[in-house]
Amino acid sequence: MNRFAELLDRLAYEPGRNNKLRLITAYFREVPDPDRGYALAALTGALSFKHAKAGLIRDLISERADPELFRLSYDYVGDLSETVALMWPKAALPAGHNNPPPPTLTEVVTTLRTRGKTELPRQLSRWLDELDETGRWALLKLVTGAMRIGISARLAKTAAAALGGNDPHEIELIWPGLSPPYLDLFAWLEGRGDKPVNRDPAPFRPVMLAHAIEDEDFRNLDPADFIAEWKWDGIRVQAVSGRDANGHMQARLYSRTGEDITGSFPDLLPSLRLPGAIDGELLVLRDGRVQSFNVLQQRLNRKVVSPKLTREFPIHLRAYDLLGDDENDLRELPFAERRKRLQAFVKKLDDPRIDLSPTIAFDSWDALVAARANPAGAGAGEDADAVEGVMLKRREAPYLPGRPKGQWWKWKRDPHLIDAVLMYAQRGHGKRSSYYSDYTFGVWTDGEDGEQLVPVGKAYFGFTDEELLQIDRFVRRNTTEKFGPVRHVVHEPDQGLVLEVAFEGLQRSPRHKSGVAMRFPRISRLRWDKPPREADRLETLERMLKTVTGN
């Protein structure tokens, strides 16, 4: 466990991708089976311990520490495992006892798998007493499955591949058929065994993602090289069907991270009757019309999927791409080619629950700008409300895992912008726990005592790390009052900070003093140049309310 804890600790501070890879590869080279296999499983998120939930960790610390001190500490550190690891008061050992040796990673993993729920708290306490601060931190990260140390599963696999100089893509292809502690994988990578075979009939394929496009990107792109389609505001999924060893069809639905979500959408399963793998968007359709994301959301995270739910929220798959057609892996083909295969596949399927995502005709970027500004008039028709933006896909692009450069672009619709004045600031959580990073902002309105600022929202992202430091410094230097974690920041007509706030939508809200609530507000720019008196007025928001909700 100590060597693994040391690896996690070093990875947590190492910013460079190549250095991270070197650290992980060195670990795989140094540490024997099965410890390294469990480490790979931990880094790729392949381990989960059903009884070890955050609640259990809370219970453990509450037995040993004052709950109020824990609450304040957790609020400050922002990370449960780290808080507990740092403040864990070790139990005093009986006289004459030496410290028992700390557990190995394999011991931890196998014990956690076999121990029942009731034995778990005592076992964890014992380990926490045996380990040092770094060991405790790593143990808690491991058991709760919340590693969050900036290592993607892909990076861990790449590091493993480097053991034998293999292409990480090869590991990706066989990965769904492998399981911890990956003895066969390491044997193959070290040239001691054959390549493992993937026997999963309906495996997940790592998803290809798009970059957000910037204005200046267009200058270097030729419209003729691209196919455009709508970006639908649903859930990106992968629908996979295949025959198992007995010839039975198996169908599965995966989230974009590879989580199996088949159980939540039994109503889609009968439609996945042709062997293949569709990349698409999950939507709710009523009378042929795409419903808003809010409607779709009501179908998500349900423990029980009742007939009433499936009736009221009929699920639909809108297909973007075809990754596999029967036994054939199409991922190396160019997108234009895959799109043709997809058209044929959807036609052959001929199912009301699965349709093709339409492309957008355009011959110049100006034409695409017009389409994006008016999806209703450019083919999206009555479904235009469910259009989140436009996707641009290079005709020649193969289907590559991750977010490869220059292949796919997403171009969201313009967010709404207002200039607001910073009013209050509060300390953030987690990585931002030491910074004032939660901002309440307001706009001007006529009050009883003349012009006054009324809060209209709260934002805690959108700014760069450098901007965070600048705002943090501004907050500290311009605090007029402190109330616990909240600071009142100066907001006078000639004194204060103007924030350009971007948001996706606007709603009437009786709960807010201003009467409006923003959806997804974030800081888009700091307007050091602008005096607060020139910030926007509530009337502007009210006007937007009419136009925003009206479309």
Added chain:
Amino acid sequence: MRPQDILMPAAAGLCCKAGGFHIDPVRPVERAVITHGHSDHARPGHGAVLATQETLDMMRLRYGENFARSTQAVTYGEEIRLGGVGVRFHPAGHVLGSAQIGVTCGGTRIVASGDYKDARDPTCTPLEIVPCDVFITEATFGLPVFRHGDASEEVKKLLASVKLFPERAHLVGAYSLGKAQRVIALLREAGYDAPVYLHGAMEEITQYYQSRGIDLGELRPVQGTKKADLAGTITLAPPSATSDLWTRRFPDPVTAFASGWMRVRARARQRGIELPLVISDHADWDGLTATIAATGAGEVWVTHGQEDALVHWCRSQGLAARPLDLVGYGEEDEAAATNEAEA
């Protein structure tokens, strides 16, 4: 007399009306009693200033000769009468010359400890426990997650890294006043006898430490040293310098930061620190609680930092406790990555 009639929080800082003085005032006042030389406690522009010789010297270095109208150097243990009030300075163990201020009036003694630590520090006089009725404590690291451990172990970590990467320079961010000199002294204790390099901003204050008889071995300015010659060396620099263009003069530098904040990973990560060194000039949680208990004070006033947790702990121990909402201290501690400041 009630304690709050002897010392009370005012806009300028802690005020003693009967004695006609403020302790560590943040605004110019007629008479200031200063605990130590850090810039959030020792500010210029006061009428009369009472402080230890070292604190006065540090203020002179930072603000020039005319930082106050008049000054009076006070030694540890010496009793001064101001109005009807007795004022006595006691070592605080924070940095060279740092003092706790004992204020006695009508049989009640209040100790304003300023910043303090109970950990060993070869560059200053150790903290003295002063029995008192009311103890005013800082709370910079007033949460049980802050347990600083042994600073010499952290210095060993630094030396191990230097050994591991002989081709790289090690750049240690440390506050210019106190922390830098302590790190150098700890390096010397650990047997490191190679020259230690200094950023220009810490040369003067470090020379001052040496002039007070603190042996820091051979020190060299970074300025004028060739890049290749900095491989395998250790350089001390203000925290802000470790993230700017200045670092380009070093061969593939490993960035370290010596601070109690390094206990929390998010802090180190956010600043791009590769080698966090948990070395603090403030008492950690165990130090704060042990010191409070040792003073025997029945009442505790908590100033800058994590007041809530420490007040809660005091009350759970049956002590009367309240936060003093003083504005203006310890701010630099948190914003330190960008400002040249001290913690």
